Amino acid sequence: MSEKRQKYWYLSLMAPNTRGSEYAWLDPSRIYCNAEALQDCATDLLEPFDANEIDVVAGIDAMGFILGAAIATKLKKSFLTLRKKGTLCVETEDESYVDYMKTGKCLQLRTDAFPEGTRVLIVDQWMETGGTMQAAINLVERLKGKVAGCAVVAIEYNTHPKSKEIMEKYKCSHVIPPHLQPQIDNQYLESFKKFEAGEAGYAVQP
Numbered sequence: 001m002s003e004k005r006q007k008y009w010y011l012s013l014m015a016p017n018t019r020g021s022e023y024a025w026l027d028p029s030r031i032y033c034n035a036e037a038l039q040d041c042a043t044d045l046l047e048p049f050d051a052n053e054i055d056v057v058a059g060i061d062a063m064g065f066i067l068g069a070a071i072a073t074k075l076k077k078s079f080l081t082l083r084k085k086g087t088l089c090v091e092t093e094d095e096s097y098v099d100y101m102k103t104g105k106c107l108q109l110r111t112d113a114f115p116e117g118t119r120v121l122i123v124d125q126w127m128e129t130g131g132t133m134q135a136a137i138n139l140v141e142r143l144k145g146k147v148a149g150c151a152v153v154a155i156e157y158n159t160h161p162k163s164k165e166i167m168e169k170y171k172c173s174h175v176i177p178p179h180l181q182p183q184i185d186n187q188y189l190e191s192f193k194k195f196e197a198g199e200a201g202y203a204v205q206p
Helices: 009-013 035-045 063-075 131-142 161-169 181-185 192-196
Strands: 056-060 078-084 092-098 104-110 119-123 146-151
Touching: 009 035, 035 063, 056 063, 056 131, 063 078, 063 119, 092 131, 104 131, 119 131, 131 146, 131 161
Parallel strands: 056 078, 056 119, 119 146
Antiparallel strands: 078 104, 092 104
16 A cells, blocks of 8 residues: 555445345445554544543444544543443443434443543444434433544434534544545445455455
């Protein structure tokens, strides 16, 4: 990979769904399989934020852990996990929500997570309906933390008003340039054609 990489080049690594409607329409995790892609994505997501205004990075279970940990490492900040119900063996605050598949779920945050006033950057892989992100925000604020912002690979603009509400109230970052946003909203990327033609290659390139 050239040192002079085109901005957002890594978005073409995302793979289409080949398993059916019970799954998400794409798989962004190929970005994490490429070391340069993961680092570039983390760097781009941090552009709107001042590192001095973030005390801790919180990743949403499960894919937010990968991107969130990468961002926390880049910032040299602590990393906090927002977990699915039933995974923490300590006292928690719980928040029920409905995810993008219209499935009822519950997110948990340990009650001793941080002192009052801690500024938290919340990270997840994707924001489609905004339900999961809102649950995370509610937990942070219930523990009297301050949401420094929300960072995701992409925000789908045309699926649910909750996403718009979050963007209006909090500083949000994503890595989708304007010319690709209609493809995200229509849930089909032109870059999928290389996968359909069998030309995408391996996820990990040694």
